Amino acid sequence: MTSLLVTGIGELVTWDDEQPVRRDAALVVEHGKVAWVGDRAAAPTADAVRDVAGAAVIPGFVDSHTHLVFAGDRSAEFEARMSGRSYEAGGIRTTVAATRAATDEQLTANVARHVAAMRAQGTTTLEIKSGYGLTVHDEARSLAIAQQATPETTYLGAHVVPEGSEVAEYVDLVTGPMLEACAPHARWVDVFCEDGAFGADEARAVLTAGQTAGLVPRVHANQLGHGPGVQVAAEVGAAAADHCTYLDDADVAALADAGVVAGLLPGVEFSTRSPYPDARRLFDAGVTIALATDCNPGSSYTSSMPFCIALAVREMGMTPLEALWSATQGGAMSLQRTDVGHLRVGAKADLVVLDAPSHVHLAYRPGVPLVAQVL
Numbered sequence: 001m002t003s004l005l006v007t008g009i010g011e012l013v014t015w016d017d018e019q020p021v022r023r024d025a026a027l028v029v030e031h032g033k034v035a036w037v038g039d040r041a042a043a044p045t046a047d048a049v050r051d052v053a054g055a056a057v058i059p060g061f062v063d064s065h066t067h068l069v070f071a072g073d074r075s076a077e078f079e080a081r082m083s084g085r086s087y088e089a090g091g092i093r094t095t096v097a098a099t100r101a102a103t104d105e106q107l108t109a110n111v112a113r114h115v116a117a118m119r120a121q122g123t124t125t126l127e128i129k130s131g132y133g134l135t136v137h138d139e140a141r142s143l144a145i146a147q148q149a150t151p152e153t154t155y156l157g158a159h160v161v162p163e164g165s166e167v168a169e170y171v172d173l174v175t176g177p178m179l180e181a182c183a184p185h186a187r188w189v190d191v192f193c194e195d196g197a198f199g200a201d202e203a204r205a206v207l208t209a210g211q212t213a214g215l216v217p218r219v220h221a222n223q224l225g226h227g228p229g230v231q232v233a234a235e236v237g238a239a240a241a242d243h244c245t246y247l248d249d250a251d252v253a254a255l256a257d258a259g260v261v262a263g264l265l266p267g268v269e270f271s272t273r274s275p276y277p278d279a280r281r282l283f284d285a286g287v288t289i290a291l292a293t294d295c296n297p298g299s300s301y302t303s304s305m306p307f308c309i310a311l312a313v314r315e316m317g318m319t320p321l322e323a324l325w326s327a328t329q330g331g332a333m334s335l336q337r338t339d340v341g342h343l344r345v346g347a348k349a350d351l352v353v354l355d356a357p358s359h360v361h362l363a364y365r366p367g368v369p370l371v372a373q374v375l
């Protein structure tokens with residue numbers, strides 16, 4: 001079979017400039033790519049036909065920020081937070097210990113389990129970071145495992161300073177032998193720029209060393225308080241500054257001026273009872289937003305993009321259409337990908353068929369499994 005006509009589409013979201021959302025549409029897939037999009041009545045013939053009976057069809061979600069290579073969980077920490085304790089970056093070390101103790105097979109199986117859950121919820125492209133190994137060996141094997149699941153792998157040796165190390169000596173390791181071992185397995189370099197993790201100078205050193213090794217920077221910025229992360233991201237020309245929970249006007253301007261994508265991760269605010277960032281403020285300033293899960297056992301243990309869409313609409317001031325855009329096209333822009341995140345002619349045919357007539361239902365019916373099929 002070389003071509004497939006998907007027809008009977010009640011609502012088709014392509015993000016085409018002229019008609020981003022179509023009614024009563026059809027789409028032809030050829031060799032894994034979108035070959036034709038148009039009105040149902042004008043659809044060409046194809047080798048096979050699938051009628052989706054009025055359902056909405058959207059691009060597969062692009063989850064541009066996850067930490068899937070880990071072992072263990074931190075439900076006790078979550079439970080304590082829900083009784084009033086605050087989130088601390090130091091909890092990462094609990095997962096580091098569990099991850100180091102796990103075998104490659106266990107870590108690979110964990111990643112596969114989470115990737116399968118994501119796919120069932122409509123995610124067709126995802127990024128995976130290291131960052132729970134924090135030794136040369138454990139960071140490199142984390143990335144090698146991540147690479148089996150996605151080409152979008154991120155070296156996050158600079159997640160926190162591991163127990164028993166000094167900051168300066170650890171930054172030397174991260175920018176030296178660890179980078180050398182990890183760069184062949186990674187496309188991106190990331191740093192957690194935050195009080196309790198790495199400061200501006202250290203973040204700059206990590207990101208520029210990564211750039212020299214051929215990696216493209218992205219930053220964990222302004223998550224726990226107002227810090228220098230966003231400014232450093234703009235300075236080094238990072239693809240993305242993720243979290244952006246605490247921003248001042250200069251940060252918003254820096255993101256817009258430098259064309260850095262702001263990654264908003266509402267699962268984190270949900271799970272840490274933090275204030276949600278204001279998406280409207282970013283959109284109004286012309287900042288591109290990517291919505292992602294940040295799936296990790298500490299600050300956001302969800303693999304569900306539909307859940308993040310619902311939170312972004314309810315808590316961050318997005319419209320349902322803006323949230324869907326941010327979860328697809330925005331995610332693709334965060335990962336500097338032009339082949340995914342949309343369904344214009346030429347795109348990878350990553351289609352999600354909803355058990356609903358419109359994308360609005362993703363936020364309107366939170367927690368309901370609305371992803372009927374992932375093609």
Ligand code: NIG
Pocket residue numbers: 067089091092095192220223268294296297298299300
């Ligand atoms: O994106 N901010 C740093 N890293 C993760 C949290 C990791 C953890 O708590 O285990 C994050 O929120």
Ligand code: FE
Pocket residue numbers: 065066067220294296
């Ligand atoms: Fe993260």
